[in-house]
Amino acid sequence: MKSVLGPVTIESLDHEGQGVAHLDGKVMFIQGALLGETVTFTTHRSKASFAVGAVERILQPSSQRVTPRCPHYGICGGCAMQHLDPRAQVAAKQRVLEDNLARIGRVHPEVMLPAVHGAPWGYRYRARLSVRNVVKKGGVLVGFHERGSSYVAEMGECHVLPPRISALVKPLRAMIGNLTVRAQLPQVELAIGEHVDVLVLRILAPLTPDDEATIRAFADQHGVCIYLQPKGAESLFRFHPVDAPALTYTLPEFDLRFPYSPIEFTQVNHQVNRVLVHRAMTLLDPQPGERIADFFCGLGNFSLAIARRGAEVLGLEGSEGLVQRARENAAFNGLSASTAFEADNLFTVTPETLARRGRFDKWLVDPPRDGAMELVKSLTEPMPRRIVYVSCSPSTLARDAGVLVNVHGYRLEAAGVINMFPHTAHVESIALFER
Numbered sequence: 001m002k003s004v005l006g007p008v009t010i011e012s013l014d015h016e017g018q019g020v021a022h023l024d025g026k027v028m029f030i031q032g033a034l035l036g037e038t039v040t041f042t043t044h045r046s047k048a049s050f051a052v053g054a055v056e057r058i059l060q061p062s063s064q065r066v067t068p069r070c071p072h073y074g075i076c077g078g079c080a081m082q083h084l085d086p087r088a089q090v091a092a093k094q095r096v097l098e099d100n101l102a103r104i105g106r107v108h109p110e111v112m113l114p115a116v117h118g119a120p121w122g123y124r125y126r127a128r129l130s131v132r133n134v135v136k137k138g139g140v141l142v143g144f145h146e147r148g149s150s151y152v153a154e155m156g157e158c159h160v161l162p163p164r165i166s167a168l169v170k171p172l173r174a175m176i177g178n179l180t181v182r183a184q185l186p187q188v189e190l191a192i193g194e195h196v197d198v199l200v201l202r203i204l205a206p207l208t209p210d211d212e213a214t215i216r217a218f219a220d221q222h223g224v225c226i227y228l229q230p231k232g233a234e235s236l237f238r239f240h241p242v243d244a245p246a247l248t249y250t251l252p253e254f255d256l257r258f259p260y261s262p263i264e265f266t267q268v269n270h271q272v273n274r275v276l277v278h279r280a281m282t283l284l285d286p287q288p289g290e291r292i293a294d295f296f297c298g299l300g301n302f303s304l305a306i307a308r309r310g311a312e313v314l315g316l317e318g319s320e321g322l323v324q325r326a327r328e329n330a331a332f333n334g335l336s337a338s339t340a341f342e343a344d345n346l347f348t349v350t351p352e353t354l355a356r357r358g359r360f361d362k363w364l365v366d367p368p369r370d371g372a373m374e375l376v377k378s379l380t381e382p383m384p385r386r387i388v389y390v391s392c393s394p395s396t397l398a399r400d401a402g403v404l405v406n407v408h409g410y411r412l413e414a415a416g417v418i419n420m421f422p423h424t425a426h427v428e429s430i431a432l433f434e435r
Contacts, residue, residue, distance in 0.1 A: 010035055011035075016425045028043075078160065118275065119422075127189070140176045191263075195248070226240050233321070286362070292312070297315030361384060389430070
């Protein structure tokens with residue numbers, strides 16, 4: 001039997017959205033608790049200096065506590081903050097960013113930018129759902145993992161997905177349950193474009209003719225396009241209907257359209273991505289005649305907006321497939337003459353290899369969670385006068401900001417959060433550095 005501890009008063013929220021308190025000289029991380037609340041709690045992990053647990057009882061609730069919208073909240077691990085008012089979620093993420101910059105990077109932005117945020121529900125246009133055939137629970141489960149577990153949550157809906165896609169969860173479970181390969185289908189990937197909704201079925205065994213008929217009937221009934229992926233990325237193919245529209249997203253402000261594959265990386269939140277690109281271009285301020293580097297360029301999300309403003313762009317990316325897609329997207333939008341894209345491992349860059357790229361007036365950097373430490377360490381004269389850094393990890397942004405400011409002499413002019421993933425603890429941000 002678990003013992004109940006407390007009461008304690010929550011002093012802050014950590015980067016995972018957990019309440020932070022102190023008890024008997026130890027730091028307590030308490031899932032489900034909010035800033036200012038007085039709670040009792042149980043622990044499931046305890047070390048000499050800290051413990052991790054969950055709320056047992058709320059003695060004094062926060063005025064910012066709300067009733068979670070999703071009936072699966074608390075079990076499904078897809079969301080961590082539905083119990084907190086969406087506006088307060090954004091404020092909490094801004095505090096996480098400021099704390100990381102100060103504590104890890106020992107830097108302070110001259111200006112905190114207003115947070116970028118959009119619709120709190122129905123925003124997720126990409127998702128990867130796990131599939132498990134669990135006889136004890138009545139058959140096939142399709143959903144995110146349970147919180148803190150490898151088990152698949154038993155979901156019947158998902159409110160961060162667009163409503164029409166949320167409505168497919170139960171029919172999708174039933175359809176997969178009717179396949180002979182239901183035990184060899186571990187994953188469904190969702191990709192929602194302007195004119196088509198795509199489901200990628202990861203299959204590890206051949207389909208029978210009846211399986212194929214079942215999948216075709218599901219696609220026709222629900223108006224989706226089904227892709228199959230039997231092996232690696234190269235094995236992906238459109239299964240039904242074969243004449244479905246291509247996946248695309250747009251940046252109307254820049255008159256850009258991006259075709260993409262359903263398993264290629266794109267931002268999950270199309271509405272917020274448009275605002276993010278607008279802000280990045282406002283901070284970067286590309287001008288005709290400038291030469292700008294876009295590091296970790298992906299399929300050209302920022303590169304083509306820079307080129308549309310008249311600058312010359314070199315996009316660098318580790319994935320050969322994304323580099324090719326970026327070139328295709330540049331051609332598709334009539335920007336091949338002002339863009340170039342090359343594959344490069346940006347985690348092994350050195351001052352010598354970076355210098356061979358030539359001089360750049362400005363940089364845009366958009367790395368994965370690992371950040372861009374080797375890249376920023378490799379900076380040598382002549383350095384770009386301005387760097388816009390888009391981050392999906394406040395800790396690695398802070399680490400890299402410390403190098404840019406304290407080693408290379410940049411000023412951290414501005415920083416702010418981008419709420420790309422409402423109801424999660426995920427913190428995206430943007431920062432402007434100048435010399």
